[in-house]
Amino acid sequence: MPTLRRPTLAAVTCAALLAAGCSSTTTGSVATDGRGRSQLLLVSQEQVVQQSLQYYDQQNQKARAQGKLVTSGAEWSRVNTVMQRLVPQVAAFRPDAARWPWQLVLIDEDTINAHVMAGGKITFYTGILRKLRLTDDEIAAIMGHEMAHALREHTREKMSQSAAGDVALALGGALLGVGEGAVQLAGLGKQLALDLPFSRNMESEADLYGLELAARAGYDPRAAITLWEKMAQAGGSGGPSFLSTHPNAGNRMAALQAAMPRVMPIYEQARARR
Numbered sequence: 001m002p003t004l005r006r007p008t009l010a011a012v013t014c015a016a017l018l019a020a021g022c023s024s025t026t027t028g029s030v031a032t033d034g035r036g037r038s039q040l041l042l043v044s045q046e047q048v049v050q051q052s053l054q055y056y057d058q059q060n061q062k063a064r065a066q067g068k069l070v071t072s073g074a075e076w077s078r079v080n081t082v083m084q085r086l087v088p089q090v091a092a093f094r095p096d097a098a099r100w101p102w103q104l105v106l107i108d109e110d111t112i113n114a115h116v117m118a119g120g121k122i123t124f125y126t127g128i129l130r131k132l133r134l135t136d137d138e139i140a141a142i143m144g145h146e147m148a149h150a151l152r153e154h155t156r157e158k159m160s161q162s163a164a165g166d167v168a169l170a171l172g173g174a175l176l177g178v179g180e181g182a183v184q185l186a187g188l189g190k191q192l193a194l195d196l197p198f199s200r201n202m203e204s205e206a207d208l209y210g211l212e213l214a215a216r217a218g219y220d221p222r223a224a225i226t227l228w229e230k231m232a233q234a235g236g237s238g239g240p241s242f243l244s245t246h247p248n249a250g251n252r253m254a255a256l257q258a259a260m261p262r263v264m265p266i267y268e269q270a271r272a273r274r
Helices: 009-021 045-065 074-092 095-099 126-131 136-151 154-176 180-216 223-233 249-273
Strands: 103-107 114-117 121-125
Touching (some): 045 114, 045 121, 045 154, 136 154, 154 180, 180 249, 223 249
Parallel strands (some): 103 121
């Protein structure tokens, strides 16, 4: 008879962590064909939001001290109008998010970037508006993408995954008698094999959820294609896909194009109501 191996303490502990922490933060999206994804959520939402608010405040204080923080004016109002149209649509994925204190700041820098912190704190940079000459529909594509990261609690998910990986590495190293340097090397391998591919998955997920958010708010989802064409031309998503935290531009546009038949009817209905 074959010898059955007993599971190691590390394996049992990791399995328990995974089982206890797997759930989903939202319902599925039409753009994802209704398919949801289970998420590892070991870290509490409150902890992640608190840390994100601290970072957001520090970012804004630094920008204010440099005279770069924009919270009014034509550019800020334009982006904020888009955000305010999208906020009511988040209830389609998770009702509690409609009550979040969504907030927008604009930072006057040439950077082609935008990002979101847990709990709905959004940052746009003037560079992305000016250099890409964004239409309102393209702003909505970016806004929907960033809001989707918050709705899916991707920051919380990454922190949870990192915590689980750290526990596994520490337990495995202790049980096998592996030195600290080897554990650190294994950690680098974990980053390449786990963290980065997972980040690309989250970016792709945010693309599709954001596509539906924009469509529900009456913004043309086809603008997501023109947006990423502009980003590719500007070099905003260049480089090999394997080592990028964002999907390859061509793969990204193909996935968005494939979702169009599912979100265009939502857009047409929303536009007819406006």
